Amino acid sequence: MTKLLETLGGKLAERWLTLLFVPSVVLLAVAATGATLGHGHWYDLRLLFEKLNRLAAEPALRSTGTLILGLAGVLAASAALGLAATGLGAAVERVWLADRPRWAANRRRRRWDEAHAEFTRALVAAARAEGTPEEARAAARARELNARRNRIALVAPTRPQWLGDRIAAIDGRLWEAYRLDLASAWPRLWLTLPEDVRAEIGAARARLAAATRLVAWAAGYLAVGAVWWPAAVAGLVTAATAWRRARVAGVAFAELTESAVDLHGRRLAESLGIPCDGVLTPDVGTEITHLLRKGT
Numbered sequence: 001m002t003k004l005l006e007t008l009g010g011k012l013a014e015r016w017l018t019l020l021f022v023p024s025v026v027l028l029a030v031a032a033t034g035a036t037l038g039h040g041h042w043y044d045l046r047l048l049f050e051k052l053n054r055l056a057a058e059p060a061l062r063s064t065g066t067l068i069l070g071l072a073g074v075l076a077a078s079a080a081l082g083l084a085a086t087g088l089g090a091a092v093e094r095v096w097l098a099d100r101p102r103w104a105a106n107r108r109r110r111r112w113d114e115a116h117a118e119f120t121r122a123l124v125a126a127a128r129a130e131g132t133p134e135e136a137r138a139a140a141r142a143r144e145l146n147a148r149r150n151r152i153a154l155v156a157p158t159r160p161q162w163l164g165d166r167i168a169a170i171d172g173r174l175w176e177a178y179r180l181d182l183a184s185a186w187p188r189l190w191l192t193l194p195e196d197v198r199a200e201i202g203a204a205r206a207r208l209a210a211a212t213r214l215v216a217w218a219a220g221y222l223a224v225g226a227v228w229w230p231a232a233v234a235g236l237v238t239a240a241t242a243w244r245r246a247r248v249a250g251v252a253f254a255e256l257t258e259s260a261v262d263l264h265g266r267r268l269a270e271s272l273g274i275p276c277d278g279v280l281t282p283d284v285g286t287e288i289t290h291l292l293r294k295g296t
Contacts, residue, residue: 024078027220034228089213097164104160112157115149163250178285184292189268201256207249214242
């Protein structure tokens with residue numbers, strides 16, 4: 001038990017150092033630099049070094065007690081910033097995945113409906129052009145419109161944000177394919193998944209959470225930008241990076257989750273005592289859903 005606690009403590013310390021402490025210290029350093037230089041001398045590194053040298057020459061800073069108090073203050077400030085970043089990142093994730101405001105979701109739905117109708121018309125035109133000289137061009141047009149529709153959402157949108165729709169599409173696609181209610185099936189399926197599969201899904205989920213935390217750090221740099229504009233530039237770059245990473249991580253998480261059902265849904269059925277010969281079918285999925293919903 002002692003070795004287990006030591007191992008867990010080491011891992012927690014390592015994660016805190018990597019995910020929270022280092023970004024906090026960097027943000028504190030940028031804030032101190034911005035407060036020292038301001039907008040008027042934003043580029044004057046000589047002024048910064050002069051003030052650092054004067055500060056280092058202070059007799060009080062040569063005291064061991066002062067250094068310890070300073071280090072404790074930095075640790076306390078970095079811990080507070082880390083907790084704030086974690087909380088703000090969780091709030092950002094809830095906003096990205098939320099189903100409100102409805103007017104924004106409805107606007108995305110109208111765009112998707114228009115793209116879907118255009119794709120349907122192109123698909124009919126491609127079918128009519130089969131065997132004619134226009135076949136290749138009509139098929140290419142249909143593929144182009146299909147990709148355009150899928151860039152909006154894979155299924156009819158229900159969320160105001162693209163990321164929320166991409167995650168929500170898992171449930172809709174699995175229901176259409178297997179009549180499987182993912183909300184009730186997922187906890188049971190998770191228990192049947194191999195360890196390496198769970199690790200992959202967990203890693204993708206962690207990358208999504210890290211991307212939302214990065215938005216919180218971007219907000220910190222933007223706040224420092226009020227007194228030192230280069231920090232605002234860094235904040236904008238960080239926000240753009242976070243947005244891109246969130247989309248990549250969200251797609252990876254969604255695809256891995258859907259793949260887990262595709263590849264291991266049969267194991268779930270057999271674990272529940274439901275016969276499943278070959279691939280998962282809508283009939284088997286309906287039985288799983290009825291059983292796990294307890295008939296409701």
